[in-house]
Amino acid sequence: MSPAAPRGRRTRERVARGASLVGQEYDVEVGPVAHGGHCVARHEGRVIFVRHALPGELVRVRVTEGEEGSSYLRADAVRIDRASVHRVQPPCPVAVPLGCGGCDFQHATLAHQRELKAAVLQEQLSRLAGLELEVTVQPVAGDLPVQDEGLRWRTRMQYERAADGGRGLRRHRSHDVVPIEDCPIAHPDAREPGQGSGAVTEVVAAAGQERAFEVAADGFWQVHPGAPRVLVETVLELLAPQPGESVLDLYAGVGLFAGFLAPRVAPGRVEVVEGDRTATSYAERNLAGTGARVHTDRVDRWLARRRRDDPDGHVDLVVLDPPRAGAKRAVVAPVAGLRPRAIAYVACDPAALARDVGTFAAEGFELAGLRAFDLFPMTHHVECVALLTKTDSDLR
The missing domain is CATH 3.40.50.150 (Vaccinia Virus protein VP39)
Known part of the structure; x- marks a missing residue:
């Protein structure tokens, strides 16, 4: 969760730069990884920061943030037309577009995740x-054998209350809560606030x-x-x-x-x-x-x-x-x-x-x-x- 704005300082209102492009889809070739859990692609000269993709892939993206006048867009890869050899099936069912925003690279092998971080x-x-x-x-x-799989390591968790009364985690860059029964990266003995x-x-x-x-x-x-x-x-x-x-x-x-x-x-x-x-x-x-x-x-x-x-x-x-x-x-x-x-x-x-x-x-x-x-x-x-x-x- 982002920290609150300091007292006495106005939060700057977001100014729209044109018609919203949210929901628009484009076919792009994915470029290098960037800081923040996404890769860089371009469509008609404009930068798109793409989640759920890997460098070198051909994908269809769906815009999640941005307007006609934006210098860049944010998007999710919603269809993979040419997959990276490093792509795997995410171990969590909600590590997908519009799913939980807690993980960024579940769709990549652990070895490639580390290569991306090094890059x-x-x-x-x-x-x-x-x-x-x-x-x-x-x-x-x-301290668990499954650490080799990159799972069950997080010893502290902060869940949110989902609409159905159960627990959940937030979507990427959103306050929306995605219901979740089990978080695969949570340690079995993970502590929660309170x-x-x-x-x-x-x-x-x-x-x-x-x-x-x-x-x-x-x-x-x-x-x-x-x-x-x-x-x-x-x-x-x-x-x-x-x-x-x-x-x-x-x-x-x-x-x-x-x-x-x-x-x-x-x-x-x-x-x-x-x-x-x-x-x-x-x-x-x-x-x-x-x-x-x-x-x-x-x-x-x-x-x-x-x-x-x-x-x-x-x-x-x-x-x-x-x-x-x-x-x-x-x-x-x-x-x-x-x-x-x-x-x-x-x-x-x-x-x-x-x-x-x-x-x-x-x-x-x-x-x-x-x-x-x-x-x-x-x-x-x-x-x-x-x-x-x-x-x-x-x-x-």
């Missing part, structure tokens, strides 16, 4: 950061340690069962923390990364910054005894105040795990100003990552390593961990 990541890095990289999106083991209260305990075994983390029942935690381990181990591997080093963990949530970093840098200093007060209350419990200091504040505001109070301040290592919108210049610039030896940037959006990598480059930091993980099979989402180091550093 999007490469394109964003090229366009927004000027980098030409080969990227591989790696599968991540879950299902219990207080805290739940998540146990993470990574890098030879096992730590328990308390998190609010409705608070943020990675939804793939294998995510905490692979992200922690990747951050530790890329940063290579040493005893005595100082660490800044930004957008730290309940302290997942700090919990594993603190023992590695002891007797060094670890500071944790998170804007959500509930999360930091749990972080204080989770990090008790580690020596980590927890701050409840907006990250950009905390960094600005730190720079005023200690203009010559320095830290050795930084972990950035921002929300989908990314860190942006207000955070990137002061982080670069701390002159860290290495920065681990955990990202869930390729465009935001690429933009921030480009901003870091302007601040004297280069992309020295990148890992991509398929933590959201069947969807277009991909999780990355990037290593950024000073341009003149010999750390590679």
